[in-house]
Amino acid sequence: MYARLTTFRVKPDKIGDMLRWRQENEAAIYAQPGLREWLGLLDEEGEVFVVSLFDNEQAARDSMPQVWALWEQMAPMLQGKPAARFLDVMAAQSFAPQGAASA
16 A cells, blocks of 8 residues: 655635535545545644545655646645655555454
8 A cells, every 4th residue: 555645835815715625525535546434633723634545656646747736726825836756655554455464
């Protein structure tokens, strides 16, 4: 399993818009090939952290054209550009293969 960690900041007056946009675009978000699950976290200052879990590194990297298209739609609500990092998943018990021991 592989992860993409995305961070970005939402303009203070656009947080409600961002939450509605996310709900309206959930199908497009999950349409990323190889995406198994994602978790979006929002702090009180409008900083967002998104952990997206993929089947493998190739799927995480191959999804980037779709992600750039989604980020482009979000641009009017953001301060600056999103940043993405790609990371190995060292533990994720709920996504362990059947019969595998958790790390």
